[in-house]
Amino acid sequence: MRNNKHFRPTKAIIDLDAIKYNVLQLKKHIHPNVKIIAVVKANAYGHGDVEVAKAALEAGASMLAVATPEEALHVRKHLPTVDILVLGYSPVSFAEYAANENITLTVYSSDWVEEAKKSCNKPLKLHIKVDTGMHRIGVTSEKELRSLYEKIQSAEQFILDGIFTHFATADEEDDSYFQKQANRFEQFLKALPEKPRLVHVANTATALIKDARLQYDAVRFGISMYGLAPSEFVKSKLPYPLKPAFSLETELVAVKQIGPGESVGYGATFTAEQPTYIGTLPIGYADGLIRKYSGQDVLIDGKRVPIVGRICMDQCMIALPAAYNIGEKVVLIGKQKNEEITIDEWAAKVDTINYEVPCIITSRVPRIYYKN
Numbered sequence: 351m352r353n354n355k356h357f358r359p360t361k362a363i364i365d366l367d368a369i370k371y372n373v374l375q376l377k378k379h380i381h382p383n384v385k386i387i388a389v390v391k392a393n394a395y396g397h398g399d400v401e402v403a404k405a406a407l408e409a410g411a412s413m414l415a416v417a418t419p420e421e422a423l424h425v426r427k428h429l430p431t432v433d434i435l436v437l438g439y440s441p442v443s444f445a446e447y448a449a450n451e452n453i454t455l456t457v458y459s460s461d462w463v464e465e466a467k468k469s470c471n472k473p474l475k476l477h478i479k480v481d482t483g484m485h486r487i488g489v490t491s492e493k494e495l496r497s498l499y500e501k502i503q504s505a506e507q508f509i510l511d512g513i514f515t516h517f518a519t520a521d522e523e524d525d526s527y528f529q530k531q532a533n534r535f536e537q538f539l540k541a542l543p544e545k546p547r548l549v550h551v552a553n554t555a556t557a558l559i560k561d562a563r564l565q566y567d568a569v570r571f572g573i574s575m576y577g578l579a580p581s582e583f584v585k586s587k588l589p590y591p592l593k594p595a596f597s598l599e600t601e602l603v604a605v606k607q608i609g610p611g612e613s614v615g616y617g618a619t620f621t622a623e624q625p626t627y628i629g630t631l632p633i634g635y636a637d638g639l640i641r642k643y644s645g646q647d648v649l650i651d652g653k654r655v656p657i658v659g660r661i662c663m664d665q666c667m668i669a670l671p672a673a674y675n676i677g678e679k680v681v682l683i684g685k686q687k688n689e690e691i692t693i694d695e696w697a698a699k700v701d702t703i704n705y706e707v708p709c710i711i712t713s714r715v716p717r718i719y720y721k722n
Contacts, residue, residue, distance in 0.1 A: 381562065384567065388402075392421075397708060406571075413568070448470075512546050554573050605629050615660045668680070
């Protein structure tokens with residue numbers, strides 16, 4: 351049912367049952383004692399962090415992960431008791447807020463710990479990030495790790511709750527670099543005087559297709575929680591089918607016929623060679639339908655038709671096989687009758703990865719949630 355506050359017909363439909371299905375399938379696939387950390391950063395990859403988080407928790411996830419302090423605070427407003435881990439950098443100034451809100455932070459600097467303990471007097475859970483080869487953030491040597499460990503242990507208010515790393519090539523067929531990282535992490539782990547409660551290295555690809563020993567205490571479930579495979583290689587090795595949760599639809603708001611030689615849109619980049627019906631859709635690059643998607647197919651009445659001309663900020667035009675009525679539903683991502691346009695197809699059109707596609711559908715497009 352459409353929310354009455356949403357007047358423009360453009361909307362993203364989020365299937366929460368698909369989210370729950372994907373989490374339940376992972377739960378069956380991993381060891382029974384391994385926890386699931388549901389990754390809901392970037393507004394749950396564009397799906398909506400709070401609603402997705404609730405669905406993932408209902409299906410068996412026990413912790414949430416975000417990227418930034420602001421994301422953590424937003425989720426905490428709606429979910430006051432669940433464990434939340436900030437995977438990325440948090441400034442020292444956020445430590446006190448995190449302690450007050452029971453938000454777990456990632457650390458990789460002894461200096462950060464020294465500074466944070468001056469202003470943070472309440473218990474604060476920390477996870478150490480180890481850099482095994484991504485070279486983004488994380489401690490890079492066993493000496494650095496031991497020093498950080500000792501700094502945390504010497505501060506009464508800090509609780510070392512976890513340690514983790516991130517793999518650079520877990521979704522690729524050649525796993526030589528992956529194995530180097532996995533072995534390197536094991537060396538770091540052995541350098542710790544005592545293992546924390548949660549050791550987690552498995553991202554989606556690792557959890558789905560790699561050695562089950564790498565599941566450790568928890569796995570971080572990201573892209574495939576949304577029904578998308580991390581890569582074509584992983585897609586070919588999936589232990590169970592995934593259910594995509596995201597679809598994007600709108601409606602025709604204008605239909606007109608143009609004659610041969612007449613053009614469409616800015617720059618007159620599309621010129622009709624024969625009488626052609628042109629439909630206008632109320633979605634454009636300000637919604638995340640970037641101009642490079644010109645030529646991409648959409649679905650109307652279960653048929654594929656192309657976007658023609660340049661995509662505008664708020665609208666785009668499609669070539670129609672007939673004069674459809676105003677209000678006819680148009681599916682940009684998803685299924686209609688026997689046809690389907692996938693996020694993977696969108697990603698291939700602009701030479702990117704499927705992660706990026708839902709993330710760049712802007713907040714101007716309302717997310718409408720369905721379940722049961």
